[in-house]
Amino acid sequence: MFEKIRYQLTVAYISVLTVILTIFTLSVRYTFARSLNQQLNVRLEDLAKAAAFNMDKEDGELEVDDDETLVGAEQTIEWFDLEGELLFLQGKYDLEFPLDLEQSLQNYNLPVPLRSFTRPVKNLEDQGEIIGYVRVSESLTELQNTLRRLDYGLGSGVASALLLSTIGGIWLTRKAMQPIESSFERLRQFTADASHELRSPLMAIKTNADVALKYPQGIRETDVEKFESISSASNQMTRLTENLLLLARTDKVSQIEQKPINLSSLLADLMQLYQSQAEEKNLLWQADIAQDLYLLGDEGLLRQVFSNLLQNALHYTNAGDSVTLSASRTSSKLLIKVEDTGIGIAPEHLDRIFERFWRVDKSRSYQTGKSGLGLAITREIVRQHNGEITVSSQLGVGSCFTVSFSV
Numbered sequence: 084m085f086e087k088i089r090y091q092l093t094v095a096y097i098s099v100l101t102v103i104l105t106i107f108t109l110s111v112r113y114t115f116a117r118s119l120n121q122q123l124n125v126r127l128e129d130l131a132k133a134a135a136f137n138m139d140k141e142d143g144e145l146e147v148d149d150d151e152t153l154v155g156a157e158q159t160i161e162w163f164d165l166e167g168e169l170l171f172l173q174g175k176y177d178l179e180f181p182l183d184l185e186q187s188l189q190n191y192n193l194p195v196p197l198r199s200f201t202r203p204v205k206n207l208e209d210q211g212e213i214i215g216y217v218r219v220s221e222s223l224t225e226l227q228n229t230l231r232r233l234d235y236g237l238g239s240g241v242a243s244a245l246l247l248s249t250i251g252g253i254w255l256t257r258k259a260m261q262p263i264e265s266s267f268e269r270l271r272q273f274t275a276d277a278s279h280e281l282r283s284p285l286m287a288i289k290t291n292a293d294v295a296l297k298y299p300q301g302i303r304e305t306d307v308e309k310f311e312s313i314s315s316a317s318n319q320m321t322r323l324t325e326n327l328l329l330l331a332r333t334d335k336v337s338q339i340e341q342k343p344i345n346l347s348s349l350l351a352d353l354m355q356l357y358q359s360q361a362e363e364k365n366l367l368w369q370a371d372i373a374q375d376l377y378l379l380g381d382e383g384l385l386r387q388v389f390s391n392l393l394q395n396a397l398h399y400t401n402a403g404d405s406v407t408l409s410a411s412r413t414s415s416k417l418l419i420k421v422e423d424t425g426i427g428i429a430p431e432h433l434d435r436i437f438e439r440f441w442r443v444d445k446s447r448s449y450q451t452g453k454s455g456l457g458l459a460i461t462r463e464i465v466r467q468h469n470g471e472i473t474v475s476s477q478l479g480v481g482s483c484f485t486v487s488f489s490v
């Protein structure tokens with residue numbers, strides 16, 4: 084049981100951490116990429132501004148100053164006239180793309196990825212007149228390499244952080260669960276000891292009450308009813324202590340006995356055992372059990388599982404109802420169904436019926452001898468046999484409990 088809680092806690096912790104780290108990584112990546120792009124854009128704008136000064140119009144002729152110091156190693160500057168005709172080019176990339184005046188910033192995917200910035204060039208003397216255009220470009224290779232290095236760095240950082248956190252998380256949940264596990268173990272031991280110690284005095288009360296009832300002439304007539312109550316209450320308490328002892332036993336994290344059990348004959352036996360009670364109640368008591376269904380497990384505990392289900396089916400049905408037990412094998416599972424056409428369970432109660440001491444009808448548990456522990460015990464035992472129990476039910480129509488074991 085604690086293994087599962089530990090596992091769920093660790094998974095929850097790692098999931099939360101993964102989400103936080105992913106958000107953090109994406110924000111760092113986004114901010115860094117944005118800043119690099121902005122720096123590149125500013126660089127291109129500054130270069131274009133400087134390059135615009137190298138173009139002038141003299142006597143109606145456009146002239147470009149061949150100043151090689153402006154252009155960087157990964158950059159290109161192109162000057163165009165008003166018709167978009169290339170006048171002069173500096174730098175190592177020949178874009179061969181026509182001027183696009185619609186968008187000042189453009190990315191090109193030549194053999195080398197480039198970003199370009201285009202701006203108009205105004206006459207140096209008459210600042211209003213546009214005399215041509217300048218387009219500056221810079222290779223994006225360096226920017227992309229920096230982002231790739233950042234991705235690798237962030238990726239490996241996140242992976243190592245997750246790995247270390249997983250190890251840390253497993254250790255932490257183990258540490259955090261230790262006190263809970265030991266107090267649960269103490270509680271379990273207390274329940275087991277108390278139930279065990281209560282058995283003998285209960286047996287003494289019951290025996291004495293039964294003996295007194297056997298010879299009623301020795302007691303006053305008005306006391307007979309009281310002795311009957313004592314006997315019935317001690318019966319109920321004996322069943323309760325036995326159930327508590329059984330639960331304490333199934334709660335113990337220990338390996339159950341692993342003997343091959345012939346489930347077919349165990350189920351047929353139980354059907355036989357409760358046959359007379361079913362007839363008394365006028366139920367249709369039927370079985371459809373496949374031959375030679377074998378399972379590794381503890382016979383006593385498995386008997387308890389199906390007794391609980393059959394006793395419930397007997398209890399929560401009325402005269403004329405039917406109870407059917409079927410057992411079959413699929414390729415990977417043994418399926419056992421206990422189906423009845425009894426009172427059924429309301430949908431809002433279905434989730435709770437496997438809880439300890441939970442009963443739909445909370446009154447009259449004393450008279451009926453039902454304590455609400457049967458299904459809790461059943462589920463624990465099934466779990467210990469690596470099985471699963473599910474229920475489907477409809478109020479007033481009936482219930483079907485399905486137990487499946489992997490084989």
Ligand code: ADP
Binds near residue numbers: 395426441454456482
């Ligand atoms: P109880 O001792 O009360 O039978 P269980 O743990 O066996 O305790 O069952 C819990 C509750 O589930 C019962 O109180 C009952 O309301 C409901 N229940 C169990 N089996 C059936 C069934 N076959 N039909 C209708 N209700 C059922």
